[in-house]
Amino acid sequence: MLKMDVAVVGGGIAGLTAAIYAGRAGKRTILIEKQERLGGRGMTNKKNGTYFNLGGHALYQSDAYETFREFGLRLQGNQPSIDAFGIWKDKLQVLPTGIGSLMTTPLLSWRGKVEFAGWLAKFGKLDTHAYDKISLRDWIEGHIQDPMVRHIFYSLLRTASYVMAPDLQAAGPVLRQFKSALRGVLYLDRGWGSMVEELRQVASKLGVQIITKSKVVSIEHSEGIVRHVLCEDGTKIEATHVIVTTPPAVLHQLVPRAEATAIHTWKEQAIEVTGACLDVVLRRLPKPKQQFVYGLDHPVFLSNHSRAALMNEDNAQVLSLMKYQGKEKDAKKDLHDLEHALDLIQPGWRSELIDKQYLPKIPVCYDFAHMKRQVDPGPAVPEIKGLYAAGEWVSHGELLVDAATASAKRAVQHILAHEGTERVQGDNHRNIV
Ligand SMILES: Cc1cc2nc3c(=O)[nH]c(=O)nc-3n(C[C@H](O)[C@H](O)[C@H](O)COP(=O)(O)OP(=O)(O)OC[C@H]3O[C@@H](n4cnc5c(N)ncnc54)[C@H](O)[C@@H]3O)c2cc1C
Structure with a gap:
């Protein structure tokens, strides 16, 4: 039986981020990954x-x-470079991404060009939070007149979020993601695996114990308190705090009597x-x-x-x-x-x-900010003290890997705040850990 302050289940980007924050806060931390290598979908x-x-x-x-x-x-x-093309009716056409391409593209009529230019000028200042409660479809249909400008926005916003569900997707988060895409994205040399390796090194330097090829099969709790993590090979890890970064359905399986907790709602509402x-x-x-x-x-x-x-x-x-x-x-x-x-x-x-x-x-x-969501999941499982969820689906409006890191940070923030070692300042998780 190992005894730890924090056990992190899953060695994807959320798990590594949570382990680093916990390690930085001086917690005896262990990370358990079922695959041979770290990285999850960031591998x-x-x-x-x-x-x-x-x-x-x-x-x-x-x-x-x-x-x-x-x-x-x-x-x-x-x-x-953001010089781009659009496929329309099986033909490639220049896509407007700036003033030059806007002038030359045959995709848009003169009226469409004027409307698109307006969006290029004002998008950066858009108050995206005003659209957190309406669907992407409602936002596009309500704010954009020209049919081809609409097509272009559907395509750009789908690509920024990787989600093709405009009737379900909340507009605010995806508009924010697109705003950040406009600042430019980074393609990493040797792929995201290089970033995962850098995260592994940071975690190791902080003393985080990393176990791979070890599948967690149960997270035991009693009297409303998390007790230990059980691995397939019989290893038991006693931990005061357990941060789980698996998909919601797996979290549900791992926690006995999960149907009586918020985990059940999170799993049921997930798309x-x-x-x-x-x-x-x-x-x-x-x-x-x-x-x-x-x-x-x-x-x-x-x-x-x-x-x-x-x-x-x-x-x-x-x-x-x-x-x-x-x-x-x-x-x-x-x-x-x-x-x-x-x-x-x-x-x-x-x-x-x-x-x-x-x-x-x-x-x-495994989930995203959508119109059918009843609650934002995590960070804490309210019914089981010491149990937390993190991962890309534990989003509070962030998307993709940003949701993975933000949720990991929220989980560690919650741990520290409830020990009274740190103060909570609203939802501003960046300044806390
Ligand atoms: C095709 C594709 C393209 C993408 N493109 C982008 C992009 O351009 N930009 C962007 O920001 N994001 C992108 N993403 C999303 C990004 O990859 C994910 O958001 C991020 O990697 C999720 O990290 P995570 O740690 O939350 O989950 P995962 O990476 O899924 O990590 C979960 C880990 O838990 C482990 N695990 C599960 N069950 C157990 C168990 N019982 N015991 C132990 N370990 C367990 C898994 O093996 C896995 O390693 C893309 C994703 C895909 C699939």
Whole structure:
């Protein structure tokens, strides 16, 4: 039996972030990951000289970026150019991303151009919190007149959030995410695995004990207090605080009698979002200008990550395509749609192909801020003292990896605040730990 102050279940980005904050606060901390390697969905697999992320990954200049900078991570990589194209009726057209492309694009009428220019000027000042309680569809239909400007906004906002559910998705969070995308995103050299490795090093330096290949099978509690974590191999870890970063359904399974706690509501209200991802490694690009493409009438997206980051040891081109999935998922059809998009964007790509990776249905998020949500989950499980949830789905309006880091920080903040060692100042989690 190990005795710890904090046990973190899951070694993805939320788990590593929580472990670092707990370690920094001087807590005896252990992190338990079931896979052989850390990183979760932020993992990178190196194959034949190519660094394959699990689908295209961009770091927005938001909570995660700021948190990792605060940890001292180097985050080597670069910002990609935003010169973009849109696919409309099976043709590639220049997408307006600035004044030059706005003037030349054949996608928009003169009226559309004037409306789009207005948005370019005012978007940065938009009070996004005013739209936290309305759906993205209501926001777009209520605020944008021109039909093609609407199409472009649907596509840009879907890509910024990875979610294709405009009737369900709350507008405010995705508008905030898009605002941060406008500040530029970062593509990381050697993929997100390099960031995960930097996080691992920080955690280790702080004395966090890291166990991999160890699956947690139960989180025991009695008399309303968390007691210990039980691993599949029989290891028991007694812990005052347990931060769980698994998906909500797994958290529900791990906690006996979870149906009598808030975990049940969090699991029931969760809406999972998945995507189909095709990454291709090409010797050269048949169309070198077409590296960043949004589907306007199809939910697809392509970005050449190697235009900004080192993704292949021999400088081959590594292109990530994504199809955003709604309720219908058909691995063959999705692959066909992605290859069709690639035929349009990089005709002749098959003769340049060196390697590829296809992920037919990967969860991008296990939940997000949507109109059917009854409560924001976490950080604490109110019925069980010492038990916390973190992870990308434990979002309080943040999206994707920003939700992973923000929720991890909230969990540790809660631990410290309830020990009376730190003061809570509203929801401003950044200044607390
Ligand atoms: C295709 C794709 C593209 C994406 N692109 C972006 C992007 O461009 N920008 C962005 O910000 N975000 C992006 N994301 C989202 C980002 O990858 C996730 O938000 C983030 O990695 C989630 O981290 P997490 O720690 O919350 O969850 P996970 O990474 O899922 O970590 C959970 C960990 O818990 C472990 N675990 C589960 N059960 C147990 C158990 N019983 N015992 C022990 N361990 C357990 C798992 O093995 C896993 O390692 C993308 C995601 C996908 C899938």
